[in-house]
Amino acid sequence: MPLYIHLSIHFIVALLSGYLIGSFFKKKKIGIIFGILGGFLIDLDHVIEYFLVFGIRFNLLYFFESRQFLISDKIRLVFHAWEYVPVLLLLAYFLRKWKNVKVALITLAFAGAIHLVSDIFINGYYFRYYSIIYRYRQEFLAPNLLSSSAYQANLNYKEELGI
């Protein structure tokens, strides 16, 4: 699936998640902002991954080729994790006195979880792949995390790019 379609799906679903939670709590604006943050801008961890591998020299082509993952052979993706969902919901509970904060945190959790579910369907990864504890235990190594066919596809892609 082309990246722009993948991202469009995330954007629309994020907007919808935010709108739903926002409407439920009668805080539409907060819902939409944090829906987009949790459900769309969550993918900014791909950018973090890039800087971890390449430093501050940014090359848009490399980024769109996902070279950072190919070169490091690691998948950290610090924002993609189920673990944040209960943490955010607990925080929302403790900070419930501030309604805006509560709605923001619940929306982040909801939109983030929906994003991960969409990623599982779109990318065909396992549920456990989106646990950061699981990835940490696998030392974030792509060969441990990906199915053998997905990893082989990575190797083929690397060869194609000549890296």
Ligand SMILES: [Zn+2]
């Ligand atoms: Zn994602």
